[in-house]
Amino acid sequence: MEANILIVDDEEVVIKSCERILKPEGYSVRGTTSARDAMEILKNGGTDVVITDLKMPDVDGLELIHWIRDNTPQTAVVVITGYPSQESIKDALEHGIVDYLPKPFSPELLIDVAEKAVNAAKARVTEERSFEEQDVEAQIDRIMEIINENRHKPGALIPILEQVQEVLGYLPPAVQRIIAKELNIPVSEVHGVVSFYSFFTMKPKGKHNIRVCLGTACYVKRAQEILQKLKEKLGIEEGGITEDRKFSLETVRCLGACGLAPVVMVGSNVHAGVDPVKVEEILKQYD
Ligand code: FES
Numbered sequence: 001m002e003a004n005i006l007i008v009d010d011e012e013v014v015i016k017s018c019e020r021i022l023k024p025e026g027y028s029v030r031g032t033t034s035a036r037d038a039m040e041i042l043k044n045g046g047t048d049v050v051i052t053d054l055k056m057p058d059v060d061g062l063e064l065i066h067w068i069r070d071n072t073p074q075t076a077v078v079v080i081t082g083y084p085s086q087e088s089i090k091d092a093l094e095h096g097i098v099d100y101l102p103k104p105f106s107p108e109l110l111i112d113v114a115e116k117a118v119n120a121a122k123a124r125v126t127e128e129r130s131f132e133e134q135d136v137e138a139q140i141d142r143i144m145e146i147i148n149e150n151r152h153k154p155g156a157l158i159p160i161l162e163q164v165q166e167v168l169g170y171l172p173p174a175v176q177r178i179i180a181k182e183l184n185i186p187v188s189e190v191h192g193v194v195s196f197y198s199f200f201t202m203k204p205k206g207k208h209n210i211r212v213c214l215g216t217a218c219y220v221k222r223a224q225e226i227l228q229k230l231k232e233k234l235g236i237e238e239g240g241i242t243e244d245r246k247f248s249l250e251t252v253r254c255l256g257a258c259g260l261a262p263v264v265m266v267g268s269n270v271h272a273g274v275d276p277v278k279v280e281e282i283l284k285q286y287d
Pocket of ligand 1: 259
């Protein structure tokens with residue numbers, strides 16, 4: 001099966017043995033001993049699966065997993081660990097790892113898990129493509145109108161991105177590719193601008209976007225518990241969107257309404273003095 005696999009482990013010997021086992025299976029395998037290097041490799045795209053150690057000296061595997069979830073969510077992750085603690089495995093599983101390999105592992109187990117991860121990565125790409133492409137397709141006339149209205153203006157890229165985000169609610173790679181092609185600039189330039197400015201987002205928003213304030217005034221009044229309850233009720237993590245695309249969930253530092261803490265906003269509605277046990281009642285108000 002064709003796929004690109006990246007092995008991240010501070011022990012060279014682990015990288016070498018993974019390469020020895022996986023290459024004959026038809027995979028293209030590369031390795032790095034540093035999670036920071038892994039992030040650089042992943043930014044260039046094309047990696048289907050990351051097989052990473054959890055304990056590493058500079059950036060550890062969990063941090064890498066969190067980074068992947070936020071930046072290249074289509075990449076499937078497998079964890080290799082010598083001392084799996086319940087907590088670290090639980091955290092890794094919550095962040096969507098496909099499986100984990102306890103050290104030492106047999107070649108058969110590595111091949112099995114790699115195959116499972118490659119299948120998961122391919123399924124994610126298909127899912128994401130159709131999701132994004134449907135969004136872009138539905139608004140393609142408006143997107144082209146925005147591009148045409150701005151293309152000859154100096155510094156056209158940012159106003160185009162702003163207006164397209166207003167239309168789509170986010171800037172998926174599919175629309176970044178269209179903008180790059182139309183402006184005759186590299187996709188990496190568009191991607192660089194989208195990633196640099198915090199007001200641009202590559203994540204889709206639900207019909208109702210929920211923002212939980214985690215600023216100090218809200219934090220001391222159990223905002224974390226509210227967030228936890230919302231995650232449980234919606235079955236999504238921070239930055240996620242429900243399958244029916246009804247709700248998305250994000251956190252903010254301060255909503256400027258500290259006197260009303262703890263505060264949750266759903267779309268433009270402010271919910272003040274929220275009691276964590278009552279989050280379900282709030283969700284019921286939205287259809
Ligand atoms: S800290 Fe939550 S509104 Fe200011």
